[in-house]
Amino acid sequence: MISDRPIDLGAVRLVAGVDVSVKNEESQAAIVVVTYPGFLPVETVLARCPTPFPYIPGLLSFREGPVLEEAFDKLKAEPDVFLFDGMGIAHPRRIGIASHMGLWLDRPTIGCGKTLLCGRYGPLPDEKGSAAPLVDKGETIGVALRTRTAKNPMFISPGHLADIPTAAELVLNCSPKYRLPEPIRLAHNAAGQFGQ
DNA sequence: GCGACAG
DNA sequence: ATCTTGTCGC
Numbered sequence: 001m002i003s004d005r006p007i008d009l010g011a012v013r014l015v016a017g018v019d020v021s022v023k024n025e026e027s028q029a030a031i032v033v034v035t036y037p038g039f040l041p042v043e044t045v046l047a048r049c050p051t052p053f054p055y056i057p058g059l060l061s062f063r064e065g066p067v068l069e070e071a072f073d074k075l076k077a078e079p080d081v082f083l084f085d086g087m088g089i090a091h092p093r094r095i096g097i098a099s100h101m102g103l104w105l106d107r108p109t110i111g112c113g114k115t116l117l118c119g120r121y122g123p124l125p126d127e128k129g130s131a132a133p134l135v136d137k138g139e140t141i142g143v144a145l146r147t148r149t150a151k152n153p154m155f156i157s158p159g160h161l162a163d164i165p166t167a168a169e170l171v172l173n174c175s176p177k178y179r180l181p182e183p184i185r186l187a188h189n190a191a192g193q194f195g196q
Numbered sequence: 197g198c199g200a201c202a203g
Numbered sequence: 204a205t206c207t208t209g210t211c212g213c
Contacts, residue, residue: 020203022204055204057201063204064203086202096202117202155202 004158007081007108007166012036015174016079017183018071018101020064021191027051027064029071030191032183033079037173039182044190047071057117058093060086061100068101080108081162081170083183087111088159088167090134090142092118102160109159110167111142112181116155126150131168143168147175154179 015036020029028048034041047070053062064086087096088111096117102109119136121144128149134142134157142157145168154175156168174181180188 020204022203055203057203060202084202091202111202113202115202116200118200 003161004163005161006163007161007170009166009170009173012080012170014042014077014079015170015183016075016077016082017181017185017187018068018082019085019184019187019191020067021188021194022051023194025051026194027067028191028194029064029067030187031071031075032186032190033075033077034183034186036080039174039176039186041186043075043077044186045071045074046190047074048194058091061097064097065100065104069104072101072105082107082109082159083171083174083181084109084111084159085114085184085188087113087117087155088142088157088162090117090119090136090155090157092136094141096157096159098157098159105160108161110162110171111155111157111159112171112184113155113157114152114180124153129172140164145171147172147181148179151179154181
């Protein structure tokens with residue numbers, strides 16, 4: 001990563017959730033900005049374009065990056081941090097989509113993966129809030145984080161301008177009820193409903 | 197060569 | 204990610 005530093009959690013006021021859905025050769029991106037805490041939506045933007053690249057593990061930015069950039073251009077709000085559905089530095093080359101887009105945005109970003117791309121982690125208690133370091137080739141690249149008791153963990157890693165502990169704490173704080181962090185859930189819903 | 201593999 | 208009904212469990 002380019003920068004590894006704590007997020008000032010006490011100063012966070014707005015959090016953005018980012019997601020992309022693919023339908024019939026078309027990709028639609030959604031960004032939902034919510035208050036923190038509270039998770040009340042203050043802005044939602046959508047963008048679509050022909051899906052430009054196939055899905056290849058490790059190269060997600062080539063597939064989802066272009067339509068996301070279109071969406072970023074439409075955004076008026078200035079979120080303190082962006083949450084992505086995908087990896088940050090928990091990537092074979094340490095530059096997952098959250099890291100890549102963070103450089104583009106020059107803002108703090110966090111990768112929130114639902115399944116593992118690389119790395120391993122040890123025993124993880126069932127209780128919400130439990131975390132285990134995610135290690136790859138001797139490097140700690142993130143954490144497996146239980147955002148809901150007895151559910152599969154999320155895999156959290158810094159994207160840009162963030163460190164592992166504060167990234168994990170923010171994501172946990174953004175997951176009051178469901179496994180998926182609230183901003184990402186909202187973005188997922190917004191992106192999933194194409195308005196043809 | 198074999199296995200693994202975000203969304 | 205997407206294709207898809209009902210169903211088990213809190």
